[in-house]
Amino acid sequence: MTGDEIRQKHRQYLMPATINYYQEPLAVESAKGLTITDADGREYLDFFGGILTVSLSHANEDVNGAVRVQLDRLSHISSLYPTAPMVQVAEALAGIMPGDVSQSFFTASGTEADEMAVMLAMTHTGKSEIIALRNGYSGRSALAQSLMGHANWRILPQQIAGVKHAVQPDCYRCPFNLKYPSCNIQCARDIENLIQYTTTGQIAGFLAEPVQGVGGFVVPPKEYFEVAVGIVRKYGGLFIADEVQTGFGRTGDHWWGFQHFGVQPDIVTMAKGIANGLPAANCMTTPTIAKSLPRLTLSTFGGNPLAMAAAKATLEVMQREDIPARSARLGARLRAGLEALQVRFPSNIGQVRGLGLMQAIEIVVDEVAGDRTPDAALTARIFEAARAEGLIIGKGGRWGNVFRIAPPMLIDEAQIDDGLAMLERALVAAKAR
Ligand SMILES: Cc1ncc(COP(=O)(O)O)c(C=O)c1O
Structure with a gap:
């Protein structure tokens, strides 16, 4: 089935309360390692692991x-x-x-x-x-x-x-x-x-x-x-x-x-x-x-x-694989990359936080000016832009303005760097400051 066919049947046969990410929901066909493939053959780097469930890697x-x-x-x-x-x-x-x-x-x-x-x-x-x-x-x-x-x-x-x-x-x-x-x-x-x-x-x-x-x-x-x-x-x-x-x-x-x-x-x-x-x-x-x-x-x-x-x-x-140690080591790399993004976009990345391979950034109107109002519109633009870049991340927070980044824990250094580069491009595309 194509992505459009899956989405159409989803609209028809699943209750509308079933939450989906993205304006055009992502119909996933398969996944291996950290790569997700959608029903139309496009690939994505998975930084959310099916909401932290795919703890090691897809199709391990x-x-x-x-x-x-x-x-x-x-x-x-x-x-x-x-x-x-x-x-x-x-x-x-x-x-x-x-x-x-x-x-x-x-x-x-x-x-x-x-x-x-x-x-x-x-x-x-x-x-x-x-x-x-x-x-x-x-x-x-x-x-x-x-x-x-x-x-x-x-x-x-x-x-x-x-x-x-x-x-x-x-x-x-x-x-x-x-x-x-x-x-x-x-x-x-x-x-x-x-x-x-x-x-x-x-x-x-x-x-x-x-x-x-x-x-x-x-x-x-x-x-x-x-x-x-x-x-x-x-x-x-x-x-x-x-x-x-x-x-x-x-x-x-x-x-x-x-x-x-x-x-x-x-x-x-x-x-x-x-x-x-x-x-x-x-x-x-x-x-x-x-x-x-x-x-x-x-x-x-x-x-x-x-x-x-x-x-x-x-x-x-x-x-x-000593996952606790691995998660600490790779989490530190992810954290450093997110903190570098905060230096580049100090107004809109209000806080970087988390432990290990469970890291988040909170998107606000203008941290530099002291305005921590959640910026829902910017969050939505970054989220869609990250998908367009080929990066899957999660959302959360009381106001939905937090990006949750928690990839499968067998992720390697190069994949962390790739994901961070995609996120940076998404922030630019969404016009974060
Ligand atoms: C901390 C926590 N507890 C409980 C649950 C409920 O788990 P489930 O969705 O498997 O019922 C979740 C789900 O996201 C969760 O994050």
């Missing part, structure tokens, strides 16, 4: 080979039956997870993993109120939307009354208008206020992304989680780290985003990059917390053998 031979073998052996049986790939992945994950967080519950999406995490926090503590973060993203179920702190992704009004949203730890747009470090991490300290004034005084947990993903790769100040989690524990709550975007070495140096902040979660959720693009997700916790679920439960597609074979192979490649 190690992963695909493992899936092919598994496909002929057993493609599905449900979580009612233990399988070798499922227990092997659970064991491998326990091996790279710090602390006592060692037991898994596999699901098919990050949304369900977050649901499981909240359920566990509630059953373990006997409490029901949850602290989530403004600017956070948790998925698309009713609970996940209630956890979420973004009007633009919330379809229905908040339905789960027990979710309270603490302010976002965003130093570029500090909700208290303070400056780090003299702010004394007010964003974290305010959680105590939130608990005391808006809850019964005892909470089930605190769910947070170590780096806010959809929110625009917002990195909290380094003391944030120590202070926040200290308060949460004082009021009886568990700490749930949502590693859906930050997991698997993405943030560099460590396997998990929370490790940058010197805290140990009680529950960890993960999805996206776990299986190099096959649908798999997981909620992990300690044996003690896991035991608190009063009934048995299942996820039909959770731990699907194909997804688990992919996850097992993905983890093996990640260990072999």
Whole structure:
């Protein structure tokens, strides 16, 4: 099918609420390595990896080979039956997870993993109120939307009354208008206020992304989680780290985003990059917390053998290639290139931020003149221009004015430089200053 034929049928047979990037949606036909090919044969360099899911590379031979073998052996049986790939992945994950967080519950999406995490926090503590973060993203179920702190992704009004949203730890747009470090991490300290004034005084947990993903790769100040989690524990709550975007070495140096902040979660959720693009997700916790679920439960597609074979192979490649170190090294190169672009376009690139191979630039009206108003029109022009250059990047942020750059992590130096050059040309074409 041509791109036009695919787009026409998409308009006709898929619900209009299905979000697509670009004025003329990009109909993708195939992908290999970091190259995406569209239905009309045009190639693009992928700096977004299917929203951070293609963690290694497209059509990775190690992963695909493992899936092919598994496909002929057993493609599905449900979580009612233990399988070798499922227990092997659970064991491998326990091996790279710090602390006592060692037991898994596999699901098919990050949304369900977050649901499981909240359920566990509630059953373990006997409490029901949850602290989530403004600017956070948790998925698309009713609970996940209630956890979420973004009007633009919330379809229905908040339905789960027990979710309270603490302010976002965003130093570029500090909700208290303070400056780090003299702010004394007010964003974290305010959680105590939130608990005391808006809850019964005892909470089930605190769910947070170590780096806010959809929110625009917002990195909290380094003391944030120590202070926040200290308060949460004082009021009886568990700490749930949502590693859906930050997991698997993405943030560099460590396997998990929370490790940058010197805290140990009680529950960890993960999805996206776990299986190099096959649908798999997981909620992990300690044996003690896991035991608190009063009934048995299942996820039909959770731990699907194909997804688990992919996850097992993905983890093996990640260990072999030392992805956390690689992500730190290549992320530093990407970061330096983005900072050079900021020097060239100081008015419109308000901030460069991120960790490892999870970097973002925020597009504003005029940083030099002190005007940090999100520039939606310029963002849209740059986005389209990058595509025209042959570069695929992501968007995010509360106002959609943040470019998220998170390529498959087997990217090499030359590909980083190529992508940066394309982005520079896109900024010029869009008339950034
Ligand atoms: C941090 C985070 N948590 C949860 C989710 C939900 O995952 P899924 O879309 O697989 O349900 C997402 C999806 O983007 C996410 O970024």
